[in-house]
Amino acid sequence: MAEPNCADVFYLHKQLRHGLRYMWQKSAPRGDNQKGGSSDAAGGWYSSLADSTPVHLCEQLLVSVQEASGLPWWFSICVATLSVRTLVTLPLAAYQLVVISKVEALQAEISELAKRLRYEVSVTARERSWTERESRFQFKKNLRRIVSQLYVRDNCHPFKASLLVWVQLPLWISLSLALRNLNLQGALAAGGALWFPDLTIPDSTLILPVCLGLANLLIVEVFSLQRVAASRTQRLALNTVRGFSLLMIPIAATVPSSMALYWFASSLVGFSHNLLLRSPSICRLLQLSTPHSTSPYRDLLTAFFAKYRK
Structure with missing residues (x-):
């Protein structure tokens, strides 16, 4: 099955955005025992971002989902993640696929x-x-x-394929900061389950961080199968993404369980959406210009086992 040429770049962006949280953690104010000047300088932009309108809207969304459903907070976070990614990012991912398909069709x-x-x-x-x-x-x-001129004729300028990143990145940041604000308010203290009963503290068992890292690594490995003969630059980008996937494990181990849970749920939903977009029925519905396999999932499994069972 022919895949979008910029799929690797998309997943690279997806992993790079996780690194931003590490910088936020370092720049956040540590408490009153710091000297006033350095504390203000370190936390000024971060505090402004955490108090911004998009973040408060995400807070209201999370609270509304929890109050309307009556579900525990851990499940409400998963439901909100699924809803937002399905209603907002899935249509953009489908549009991205259409644009990339048109660009590929123009190559000949x-x-x-x-x-x-x-x-x-x-x-x-x-x-x-x-x-x-x-x-x-x-x-x-x-x-x-x-x-x-060809891009204008077919209405498929490659920049349009980046719309998903420009929406998904701010959305991910806003929801992450919204969860952080709710953690500071103590709203999620008793909203966990199983081995993470308190969503306001990190997962001491490291199960969520490890699951997050493995999920991201699985995404990278599965979608790298489209590169039969990757160039040196592509191999470098792929190894960089693999590194970020593993780096997310210690990062997720230092943040509240609610954020690690959201990141893990977001990765799983994104992965399932990308598998859904491989479906022949969806490809026909989107009227993709480039031919696609009639058995994409079997082809994926075959390629996966052929690569890793050598």
């Missing part, structure tokens, strides 16, 4: 036009005695113009 046409353009530039270069540098400049300039 772009390749053919590039060959013609290269010939025309070489003819003109001989007529006008252009240097090699001038010829390359004219070729690249006109190729960019042609490609831009």
